[in-house]
Structure formats: C-alpha cells, structure tokens
Amino acid sequence: MDHSVIQAFSTFTENERMINLMNEKLEEWYSMYFPELKTGSPKSYATFVIEYGKEKKAADEKGLEKIFSEYAKHVAKIANESMGADPDDKEYALIKRIAEQELQMIELNDKILEYIKESAERLMPNVTAMIDYKVAAELLTKAGSVEKLAMMPASTIQLLGAEKALFKHLKFGSKPPKYGALFKLQEIANANREDRGRIARVYATKLAIAARADAFSKNYIADRLNEDLKKALTRNKKHDNNQKQ
Amino acid sequence: MDHSVIQAFSTFTENERMINLMNEKLEEWYSMYFPELKTGSPKSYATFVIEYGKEKKAADEKGLEKIFSEYAKHVAKIANESMGADPDDKEYALIKRIAEQELQMIELNDKILEYIKESAERLMPNVTAMIDYKVAAELLTKAGSVEKLAMMPASTIQLLGAEKALFKHLKFGSKPPKYGALFKLQEIANANREDRGRIARVYATKLAIAARADAFSKNYIADRLNEDLKKALTRNKKHDNNQKQ
Numbered sequence: 001m002d003h004s005v006i007q008a009f010s011t012f013t014e015n016e017r018m019i020n021l022m023n024e025k026l027e028e029w030y031s032m033y034f035p036e037l038k039t040g041s042p043k044s045y046a047t048f049v050i051e052y053g054k055e056k057k058a059a060d061e062k063g064l065e066k067i068f069s070e071y072a073k074h075v076a077k078i079a080n081e082s083m084g085a086d087p088d089d090k091e092y093a094l095i096k097r098i099a100e101q102e103l104q105m106i107e108l109n110d111k112i113l114e115y116i117k118e119s120a121e122r123l124m125p126n127v128t129a130m131i132d133y134k135v136a137a138e139l140l141t142k143a144g145s146v147e148k149l150a151m152m153p154a155s156t157i158q159l160l161g162a163e164k165a166l167f168k169h170l171k172f173g174s175k176p177p178k179y180g181a182l183f184k185l186q187e188i189a190n191a192n193r194e195d196r197g198r199i200a201r202v203y204a205t206k207l208a209i210a211a212r213a214d215a216f217s218k219n220y221i222a223d224r225l226n227e228d229l230k231k232a233l234t235r236n237k238k239h240d241n242n243q244k245q
Numbered sequence: 246m247d248h249s250v251i252q253a254f255s256t257f258t259e260n261e262r263m264i265n266l267m268n269e270k271l272e273e274w275y276s277m278y279f280p281e282l283k284t285g286s287p288k289s290y291a292t293f294v295i296e297y298g299k300e301k302k303a304a305d306e307k308g309l310e311k312i313f314s315e316y317a318k319h320v321a322k323i324a325n326e327s328m329g330a331d332p333d334d335k336e337y338a339l340i341k342r343i344a345e346q347e348l349q350m351i352e353l354n355d356k357i358l359e360y361i362k363e364s365a366e367r368l369m370p371n372v373t374a375m376i377d378y379k380v381a382a383e384l385l386t387k388a389g390s391v392e393k394l395a396m397m398p399a400s401t402i403q404l405l406g407a408e409k410a411l412f413k414h415l416k417f418g419s420k421p422p423k424y425g426a427l428f429k430l431q432e433i434a435n436a437n438r439e440d441r442g443r444i445a446r447v448y449a450t451k452l453a454i455a456a457r458a459d460a461f462s463k464n465y466i467a468d469r470l471n472e473d474l475k476k477a478l479t480r481n482k483k484h485d486n487n488q489k490q
Contacts, residue, residue, distance in 0.1 A: 003277055004277070004332075004336050007270075007273060007274040007277065008274075008339065010270065010273070011270045011273075011274060011343065014266060014267075014270050015270075018263050018266065018267070021259060021263065022259075022263070025252075025255070025256045025259050025260075028252060028255070029252040029253075029256060032248055032249070032252065087249075090360065090363075091249050091360070094253065094356060094357060094360050097353055097356060098256065098353065101349060101350060101353050104346060104349065105346060108342055108343065108346050111339060111342060112339060115335065115336070115339050118335075
C-alpha cells in the first residue's frame with residue numbers, strides 16, 4: 001500500500017514533467033502556424049490546436065471562451081490577425097495527434113491524482129486530515145513508508161524534501177533550509193517570509209504525532225491535532241507580538 | 246517544408262525519450278507485482294501489462310508468443326513461479342492505463358516517423374536515395390535547412406552531429422571525431438573501426454553533391470551518385486590493400 005502510493009506519486013511527478021515537455025514540442029511546432037499564441041496552460045493550448053488548429057481564423061469568441069475564458073477576445077483577435085498560414089492536412093493530422101496525446105496524458109494524471117488521494121487518505125487518515133494529500137504523498141515518498149515517517153523526529157519531517165539544501169548547508173555553510181515539501185502547503189507558502197520557518201516547525205511537530213497514530217495506534221486523532229495546531233499557531237503569533245512590543 | 250521535417254524529427258526524438266521514461270515508471274511500478282519480468286522492449290512490456298497484468302499466471306504460452314516470440318516459454322515459466330502478488334482492481338486500472346498511454350505514444354511516434362519519411366523523401370530525393378531517411382532528417386535538423394546543408398563542405402557534413410566531440414577536440418585536444426550523425430548508417434556502424442572514418446568521408450563527399458542537387462538544380466542524380474559511391478568505396482579499399490602489401 002505504501003509502495004503503491006509512492007509509485008503513483010513518482011509517476012505523477014514524472015508525467016507532469018512529460019506533459020510540459022510534450023507541450024513545449026507542440027508549441028514549437030504549431031507556432032510555425034500561429035506564432036502569436038502563447039501557452040497559458042498546456043491544456044488550453046492543446047485544446048485550441050485540436051479545435052481550431054486547422055483553420056484558426058474560424059475560431060469564434062464563444063467557442064474560445066470555453067478554452068481561454070477571459071482571454072477569448074484577445075485570442076480571437078490575434079487568430080484573425082495572425083501572420084501565420086494554416087498547416088496542410090497531413091501535417092495538421094500529426095500536430096493534432098500530438099495535442100490529443102497531451103490531453104490524454106493530462107487526463108491520465110488526473111486519474112493518478114485521484115488514486116493518490118484515495119489511497120493516501122486510507123493509509124494516512126490523520127496526516128491527510130491535516131495537510132494537502134499531495135504534500136502528504138510527497139512526505140511519504142521521501143520517508144519510504146508510513147512507519148519510517150512515524151519514526152522520524154519532527155525536525156526531520158520539517159526538512160523532508162530539502163535534502164539538497166541541507167547538504168549544501170552542512171558541506172558549504174550556506175543558510176540552513178527551514179522547510180522542504182511542507183513549503184507547498186498554502187499556509188506556509190502564503191505566510192510572510194519571516195513566519196514560514198516557525199509555521200513549518202509547528203506543522204512538523206503535529207505531523208509527527210499524526211504519522212505515529214497512522215502507523216501504530218491507528219486511532220483517528222486529527223480533529224484534536226488540528227485544534228492544537230490552530231492554537232499553537234496563534235499562541236506562537238502572540239508570543240511574537242509580545243516580543244516585538 | 247524544411248521546418249516541418251525538422252519539427253517532426255525533434256518531436257520524434259523527444260517522444261522516444263519519453264516512451265523510455267514512461268516505461269521506466271511502468272516497470273518500476275508493475276515490478277512490485279512481477280519483479281522477475283525484465284523489459285525486453287517497452288512495447289512488449291506494456292503489452293504484457295495490458296493483457297496479463299491483472300492475473301499473470303493466466304498467461305498462456307500461445308498468447309505470450311505474440312508478445313515475446315522466442316522468450317514466451319521463459320516468460321510463462323517466470324509468471325507461473327513469480328513471488329509477486331497481483332495488483333487489486335483499482336491499482337491495476339491505473340497501471341493498465343499507463344501501459345496503454347505508452348503504447349499510444351509508440352503508435353504516435355510510428356506515425357511521426359512515417360511523416361518524416363514521406364516529407365524527407367519529397368524534400369531531399371537525392372539524399373534520401375543514398376542514406377536512411379532518419380539520418381537524412383537528422384542532417385537536415387543539424388543544418389537548419391536543405392539550402393544550408395547544400396552550402397556546407399563535405400567535411401562539415403561528415404561531422405554534423407559531432408559538435409560536442411569537435412569542440413572538445415579544439416578546446417582540450419582530445420581525439421578529433423571522424424563522423425557525427427553518419428555513424429548511424431549501417432554501412433558505417435557495421436564497418437571495421439579503422440575503416441569507418443574513410444567510409445564516412447566518402448559518404449559525406451557524395452552527400453554534399455546530392456544535397457546541392459536537392460536544394461538547387463532539383464535534378465535526380467542519386468542513381469549515378471550511388472554508383473559512384475560504390476566505386477569510391479571499393480577503390481578506396483583496394484588502395485588500402487595495396488598500401489598494406
């Protein structure tokens with residue numbers, strides 16, 4: 001079970017990279033015919049190629065809205081004024097297939113993500129009740145198994161995924177990292193720079209307890225942990241404010 | 246036209262890399278369930294997963310022959326004696342989709358290759374009549390266009406694709422390269438080590454003439470060139486023999 005989630009997560013990560021690579025190729029190719037169009041997202045670029053790539057001037061604003069929402073008007077304009085020709089049938093058939101392949105890979109990755117969510121929640125009910133399941137899956141991947149994660153001290157969990165930065169710190173004396181995979185949590189990424197380390201530490205402390213429950217006691221204690229987490233975060237903040245005064 | 250072939254070739258190369266990456270992930274994952282099976286080719290591995298991945302012991306020799314030909318017996322044996330369990334339905338559904346995606350990418354790349362063949366033959370009838378169209382497409386990609394290829398001296402064509410080795414030679418004094426993309430020609434790859442440079446030179450000389458015909462005169466002179474090529478190769482050989490005596 002641990003290994004299935006880990007495999008799924010590593011396939012997901014690799015696939016994401018491949019989708020971007022594939023879109024780069026698609027854009028490189030199709031930009032011969034529509035140099036003005038820039039990729040907002042791989043998905044919208046590929047969808048445009050499939051629906052309007054053979055005759056871009058036929059793209060109407062209404063259809064484009066489904067792909068580009070608020071940018072539809074802009075895309076309609078540049079499609080109409082484009083200095084690019086349209087590809088011939090043979091070449092277009094190929095370009096279109098590449099775009100279709102890309103969409104299929106995106107779809108596949110959504111399925112993989114679903115699977116990761118379900119299995120991570122089953123495997124680590126406490127950890128996934130506290131943090132985003134993708135971050136939970138990454139912690140699990142770095143640790144190797146729920147048991148191994150549960151046996152790590154909070155300080156190690158805090159830095160999981162920051163191995164390179166930690167190595168640089170130990171070897172060359174650069175600044176020590178304050179968080180690894182945990183940085184992907186909204187609560188940390190969106191916090192002020194100077195608060196992030198502290199918040200990561202609080203999360204890591206509670207996650208260590210959650211992981212132990214998931215691995216050993218199998219009790220569901222996440223509601224209590226989430227409350228503790230909230231308290232610890234505000235307490236810590238107050239403490240900071242006191243210090244500042 | 247030049248650019249379409251170049252785009253197609255670069256997409257083909259990138260795709261090939263992606264197919265291998267995808268198969269690595271597939272093998273990493275499915276090897277949890279069938280650790281004894283090694284990838285002969287990505288295609289056969291993926292096909293096995295699709296057809297027998299849910300219940301590997303059900304694989305009969307006859308069905309396996311279509312996938313593994315002479316290795317069918319061996320695969321049937323290791324499938325039967327495997328120490329791996331079978332994946333559950335949910336996980337298998339995902340693994341199977343990855344395998345299907347991989348096969349689709351292989352299929353797509355076959356289509357791209359077809360397109361490269363057709364367009365390279367149309368664009369460079371003389372060059373492709375002398376060498377494999379894939380090598381021709383690679384030379385074209387390195388040169389940038391048929392015109393540019395046609396304006397290169399034979400010595401440059403001989404080393405197209407060996408830029409790194411040439412740079413190392415000029416900068417650090419390592420051994421100079423004797424061939425670049427041309428090494429992929431059967432006639433050169435299968436030749437004796439000490440003959441390869443000479444054969445590459447002969448090819449490059451005739452290819453330079455062929456490229457000029459493709460770019461400028463548009464005459465079809467490949468039959469004559471091929472004869473010249475054959476003569477030059479045997480003459481050169483005789484010359485070598487004479488020297489040795």
